[in-house]
Amino acid sequence: MSRRADGGTARMTLISFVVPAFRVQGYLRECLDSILGQPETDLEVIAVDDCSPDASGEIIDEYAARDQRVRSVRLSENVGLGPARNIGLDQAVGEYVWFVDGDDWLVPDCLREVAERLRATRPDVLLVDHVRTHWNDTATRSAMAEVFPESPGAATFRLRDRPEAMRLLHTAWNRLVRREFLVELGLRFSDGWYEDVSFSYPVLMAAQRIGVLDRVCVNYRQRRAGAITKTRGDRHFEVFPQWHRVFHLMDAWSPAVDALRPAVFERMVWHYLTVLGNGQRIAPELRPAFFAQITADYARWLPDGGYPVPEGVEGVKHRLVAAGRWRTFSALRAASRARDTARRQARTARRRVGPVARRGARLTRDGLLREYYRAELRRPVDPTLAVYAAYWYRGYSCNPAAIYEVARRLAPGVRGVWIVRRDRVDAVPAGVEYVVAGTPAYYRVLARARWLVNNVNYPDFVRKRPEQVHVQTHHGTPVKVMGLDQQRYPIGAGRMDFAGLLRRVDRWDYSVSANSFSTQMWDRAYPATYTTLEVGYPRNDRLVTASPEEVRRLRAEFGLGPDEQVVLYAPTHREHLPGYRPPFDPDRFVAALGDSGRLLMRSHYFHDRERRPGRPLDVQRVRDVSGYQRVEDLYLVADVLVTDYSSAMFDYAVLDRPIVLYAPDWEAYRLARGVYFDVTAEPPGAVATTFADLLDLFRTDAVRSDAADKARQHFRGRFCHLDDGRAAERVVRRVFLGEQPEPSAGC
Template identity: 70%
Template structure:
């Protein structure tokens, strides 16, 4: 029999599900199964579960035709489980690496009905906060096996299902199921603890409890928080059924119930202000209904005052006490804010007079009417006319001619703009005026931190690549590649987004995790690839002619990515040796990353058969001209994949790159074509024809199915119709 069945209900967790699954399947213990329940999720959670089930026999997919909620999905997962123990893990959390051997050892040595494991709360800034384990057991829980009556302090551990492994036969015999609605853990956990004869605690962190910015019920206001009451009612109904053996724990469970109710009511992100009086009234009703005959141990301090106010039904006094406590909190917070403002004040005084004047001008323009016909475009930190914003701009001129498009560019890039393009130069009054008054702000990176999201404006984040390396908040785990990043400011920037453009389902999943905010994802494909998707042989020939390439030449484009963690890095690549290996009729195009325009020493040594195309204004021209792309971890592979031409991954520093910079998937294990780890290997791929043999073509086909399916030539149209014209569907 399998030892542990993990039950993972999945609903709107596409950004986190892979991490959860990986954390389980990578454990150094194999006697497990994962029951993944797709609770009719509208995102790609079901597809992710199917993907893992196809490649790992330990993963079993259960797909539901209708959404049944977390409790119902857990029950269905339990019905499919075959393990000796069941672990209901939430699919947006993850397991601590290498924790499972300790869990298994405790299960085998103590054969409990319930094993409780420790956890930490994991926050967006990578901070972690420990559980109440050390407070409940100051000297540690030890290895004691007992029932709840002998160890009632177990009641004060977090009442979730995901920090407990439960013996499946015990659970089935008990006949206990998860209830419907929010707070379903309550009516599961406490009856399980009350009924169990053998409970033990493992003093080891096993679960990282993710604290999400959005999507969690603890951060969702509404009347659904009233659903906590029937779950506690069920607990006390079972206590009545199981009396008198439950009499000793009833007072402590009553105290825990009132604590829980007050916690929900006291959280400003849960119960709306207009519902608070009704919520308090229900607490009073439950207090009087379920109060143990002999009373209960009322806590001391402010918490005890709240209990006594509930007992007396004193809502007005309770509400006034909360107002006083919040006022004290604001005073403390205000004093801290004054201290925090001291440093920025010094920095402000050091700004040039022009900077201060322009910021004041910008703020003044924010008070002016918004220009309902103005769309402001930018790309690559104002480097010029490029990428997804350029494709959207062109399609908007066709479909929405009433919207005036204006580009922001650096002064040294004005000459690179297409003739007739309306523009403003960064840093000028016209620039600040456009920033303040434009209805639409469209960029493939973020606009500066000082930019405000004024009501009614629409910010469109197009991004500029399918991510191989980790991005956004995920970079906090790889500080070497995130030097100088301010993640608090990043959160404020992404909160301005109304739309996030995604090139494929994989990107959607990664953006959701890396950039957690309330924007709408437009999974449209990348507008910049429309030109590639619709290109003809004539388009390719014209692109070659613009670069100066002959129609019979074999053209290879080499386009490596930038390595933020290795300034000045140059891959081990010898252009002349490489072009010799390509044959006498070959030309090599070499293009540095756009970051390198800041580095005067980044110029590529070119020759008769080697062209430095770093300054070519259109990377799409280069893609169309090239017969083969050689790259490493650049998003160029995803764009070029649209053309269905050979791609070679040259990854000489893969191990170092993924460990220091962090990656979302292994391009050497799931490549778009052939892979070379050394320069001699790269030469051999081309000398032997392996760069485009049957195996390489098969890999490219699989890669295209995964990443390029949306590149049909209409991505820009989809973006314009939804984000600029407001069309739905």
């Protein structure tokens, strides 16, 4: 309890969550939501932006502004995970502290049981269970069931009574620590990598009351890129001083902890061998030195009475470490890896026998062309060739077209060639060089181009050569979930091959992003090592730079008078509902517009092969523009956009003209397809959920109300602030000319 100013007492917050954030913008929202959405609300969150170069700090500020339980701490320099946790700890006021990493998240409703256990037993440390969550949305259980084969129950214990507790993962986020106990102990996180080691083990050794809750509470995200466990380098040698700190503390606390030395020593050797055995951490040339340091620490810290050496192969490794026999250890490791590789190859060969037998030696035309492609891969890359494509070769459009046009001007030495389907050749502008998909020329340019630019992925057969640069421009700011996030919404994902998707994503060198929100979503939906170019959307440059004269000319070409109110209706498609069309009656709609109203209707490009004749329309006032190639022209001639969950709203908002969100199936769409944010709560303008409401908005001119204008301004500020007409130029200068962007202010 704490003392109030009036002499009374105030109830102490039960749990202080300390959430350090560095390069976790794609995951931080999920982390914070998982904490703040728990049924137990007696908590606070101290979120520490460790001078992150991404949008983590802005996300923290956003949450702090709308939830008084969140406190934002913005650091002016990067201090590292351990010191960032210490800074958060210093500001915590809760009875218990829980250090949760910004890319992990809590299991729903787990906090109720955690709080009940804390209040019932008042432990110094409460250990909780976790699962490792992988990119394919599968989970691997922890060692909890092995360490405690029978439920540990609610009783507390000291470590010397149950030293097996040390076999649980030695992280900070799978334990809650009583704050006053931690302060009295004077224990802090050290800087450097593996900072958990010199915190987690000493906390257990010093605790008088340790509790275990065998309930999964934490999803420990196994990131494909960005984690230190998947980063090679000599910083992994920092594991040694972290363990040295543990033993120095044991010396200082002797003799109270002497009985724990054998178990702690075994954990040290186990951890060293785990780091060494992970091929993604220690480069081959560094392994002998790392092994030598293990041997040195083995001799230095070996307890007088020995320790429990593991059985089997692990025990052999320990004995080789003790003897300093690196060559034997390395040979044993190589033999084990060779055996595992042979087993994998045998399984792969068995899977391929059937298809190969059925196919025989017959080479189809496609097979011959693929052979031609492989032959072209052996020829040099053309240092002047750039290949462009959009929407699975549907033609000349979108961000790639905008980049192509600027590259012709700023990088005239680069030859641009487009790939188009045979049925879209007529839509290619005059003077634009192209090849037809599926022809020998198509395979040749894919094999030999220096740059490959696309707003979707190139086919799986395309091989990324070391000299090639792949630029993924994307084709919209996402409302619906994308990439790996679709795994949680199988209805919308269909039969998507997520492993194949990641192989395609791994080819990317650059990912073009329209805004910070898109960057955050791409980070989690497409985790890989590409460089993000957060520069605005190239295709929107034209919306910024188009003159009034150009707009008048376009309207005249469409047969639209200067005083007519032109509405563009552009709904998105529903993957989970093939053939679905939102309820929309064009004749009733134009009647609601009045005599001066005109309607342009554009279906999603996924429907370009599904054209079905509909009932006759008022051709004077309603026009189907689904086949029109450049959607930017349609935006420019329209006075109002009506859409639902399409990325069209983000592009059209650049024009600062009225937008109406027509969302008749929002709840069903949100639940089945999955969305990144509630577009009905943060809309780009007026909102209608029924067709009758939509008609009323236009009859009453509520599409231009003060509330609609205010919503649009907020929307534009969040999503369109980078669209200044120079996005394509920024991409060209970075990708084709090699110019580096100016350094940002601050850290």
